[in-house]
Amino acid sequence: MHVAIIGGASTIGTTVAYTLSGLAPRLDVSLVDINDGAAWAHGTDIEHASYHFAHAPGADEGHDSETAGSVRSATPEEIAELDPDLLIFNAAAPQPDDATDPSAREAELERNRSIVEDVAESLRPLDPTPLLVVTNPIDRLVYDFYSLLGWPRRYFLGYSLSETARIADGIADLVDAHRTDVYCPTMGEHGEHMIPVFSRARVDGEPIDVTDAERAELMAYVRDIPFEIAEERGVDETSRWVTSAGVSRVVRTMAAAADDSSVDGTGVEADGGDWTFCLSTPLDGEYGLEDVALGVPVDLDADGVAAIHEWDLDDAEAAELERAAESVQADL
Template sequence: MHVVIIGGASRIGSTVGYTLSGMDPDVEVTLVDIDEDAAWAHATDISHAKYHFSGTLERVSNSATDVGGAVRSTTPAGLEGLDPDLLVFNAAAPRPEEATDRGAREAELDRNLEIVDTVADQLRDLEPVPVLVVTNPVDRLTYRFWSVLDWPRARFIGYSLSEMARAADVVGRKLGEAGQNVHCPIMGEHGEHIVPVFSHARVDGEPVEIPESEYADIREYIRDIPFEIAESRGVQETSRWVTSAGVTRVIRTIAAGENETPICLSTPLAGEYGLRDVCLSVPVTLDENGVAEIHDWELSRSERRELATAYEAVRADVDGM
């Protein structure tokens, strides 16, 4: 498998490259960045790190040609010469140092929209492959890629698994359970209008009832914690550890060709949940082509209402692009 990370010299991009190469040394990785020297340095360092990982972890790639996957770098001008199986879009304009509150994601739309359009132009001549969008605002930019590239909608995926990890943490603490044993899916927007699907929460795979009195606190924690991290550690650092781990999880799932349990990721909707012409996080299963199936979960009345609110918020920005 060949994974191309656009914005590969960034903190998240390079960390994804390192994490993926460590977990699957057979996967070929190309870091694409306008900072040619930094991309080369990260690629070379990761290549050396693969020496310590090789042969120690289970492989998910099935192709014999993947053995000993190289880590390379190039500039955006080299995109057309690549033959990727999956694209990770992580390129972004620099974030202001003061962008440490929940309104910061909205401001990123104007800064990053032009970058999306430029990259989409560079991708037009490639064969359609899954595009995993990590740059914020994820739902809007995933929609933008879909709207300007004439590729099947199943190819477009917006990353939104960090919220699920944060939900597991706070729900676990409230229930006295280890977060690793908690599963609380998050639908809706990657941002302010998240929809924790409490009706589908599980502990050790079994349904669990979360007191409704805790709902508001759980939502606020999930919304606030990434910005508390940014304020304490520096906005340029972002929540790169949880994001890189989650992005790697998505890539490995696509490489494996299937996932039995749906995970919530942003993808274009065409009538699912009564919504269309928007990208929102919904439960999906993945295969080597991207989204294999969108699952129609039964939701509570309040969850349906919150999902409609998320739709209206994202759709308003899409209309204004």
């Protein structure tokens, strides 16, 4: 699989490439950026780093010379020549000083919309190709790309797995468990109207009861922690670690689903239980919604969304999903 990261010289773009170089060494990665010098420099440095991945104890055969992929740079004008199997859109306008304020997300739409329009124009020569949007506001930009390109909706994805990791951390603290034993998918908007699906939450495979007060506490935590991190980290940085790990999980799931029938498109072995994750994608009647992109439970294959699951939600979750749709549609 050949993955092209648009905005590849950014902190998230380069960290995704580095993560894939270590965890999915068979993939070819192109860092596409208007700053071709920076993209080349990062790509070359990651290529050098792959030497150590290949020779570390426990390195698998994917790092050997016959199967190892590459990390290269390219300019936006070269996208059509790359003929990628997966596009990751991570280009964005510079962050303002008030980016640590939750209300600042509203301004991101206008700042990044013109970039989406330019990139969509450069993608027109391609056959329909899965496009994973990482730039905020994710749900709105997913729908913008869908509207501009006119490809089948299964090719459009929006990243929203950071909230899943953060709500797992909050639940783990609440019940004194390890975060990797917690499963609680998050639907809805990537932002204010995210929806941890507590009705499907599991700890070590077992359902848990979450009171209304605990729900409110967990929601406050998962909404606030990104901005607390950003305030301490500074606006010149991004949430590169959790985002890059989540994006890499999506990429590896798509690659594995294409190559190995024992993987079911959710990123786990076919008999590994219900660990379905949610990504933003355009809806056409699912959950009674249309003309909007929201995070919903999906199965993936090499071409993007293979299936959308319509879960039975409790009343609070269903109402919040309606509010998320209204919020996104108001901006669209």
